[in-house]
Amino acid sequence: MDHAPARGGEAIPGRLRGPLTRSEQMARVRGRDTDPEMALRRALWSEGIRYRLHARDLPGRPDLVFRSKRLAVFVHGCFWHRHNCPAGTREPKSNQAFWRSKFEVNVARDATVKDALEASGWRVLAIWECELRRATQVRGAVDRVRQTLAEAAG
Numbered sequence: 001m002d003h004a005p006a007r008g009g010e011a012i013p014g015r016l017r018g019p020l021t022r023s024e025q026m027a028r029v030r031g032r033d034t035d036p037e038m039a040l041r042r043a044l045w046s047e048g049i050r051y052r053l054h055a056r057d058l059p060g061r062p063d064l065v066f067r068s069k070r071l072a073v074f075v076h077g078c079f080w081h082r083h084n085c086p087a088g089t090r091e092p093k094s095n096q097a098f099w100r101s102k103f104e105v106n107v108a109r110d111a112t113v114k115d116a117l118e119a120s121g122w123r124v125l126a127i128w129e130c131e132l133r134r135a136t137q138v139r140g141a142v143d144r145v146r147q148t149l150a151e152a153a154g
C-alpha cells in the first residue's frame with residue numbers, strides 16, 4: 001500500500017496548495033523548510049509519483065522505495081552522513097574522537113548499503129537535506145527522481 005505524505009498518518013491531499021499555516025510562515029521567515037524529507041514526499045505526491053516508505057526488507061531501510069522500478073531513495077542529513085557541504089563538514093567542538101568514529105560508522109554503513117542494494121539490482125539515489133531547502137531545489141529533486149524512474153527498465 002502506498003502512504004500519503006502526512007504526519008500522524010493522515011492524508012491531507014492538496015495541502016501544498018492551501019494557505020500556509022503559521023508555523024510554515026515562520027519557517028519561511030527563518031529561511032528554512034520544516035522538514036526536507038517531508039517536502040520531497042509532498043512534492044512527489046502532488047506530482048502523482050507514488051512510493052513506499054522505509055522498506056524494512058531492504059538494506060538500509062531506504063526512505064522512499066519505487067519497487068517496480070527497483071529504485072531506492074535516501075534522504076540523508078548532511079551532518080550525520082557527512083555531506084561535502086558546510087553542514088556536512090562541520091566538526092563538533094567537543095568529544096571529537098567520539099563524533100569522528102560515529103561519522104565513520106555512518107559513512108561506511110551508507111557505502112555498504114548502497115553496494116548491497118546495487119548488487120541486487122537496485123538503483124540508489126541519495127538526496128541531501130541541503131538539496132531540499134528551497135522550493136526550486138525540491139522541484140529539482142523531483143525531476144531527478146522522475147528521470148531515474150524513466151531510465152529504469154520495466
Ligand SMILES: [Zn+2]
Nearest residue numbers: 078083085130
Ligand atoms: Zn549538504
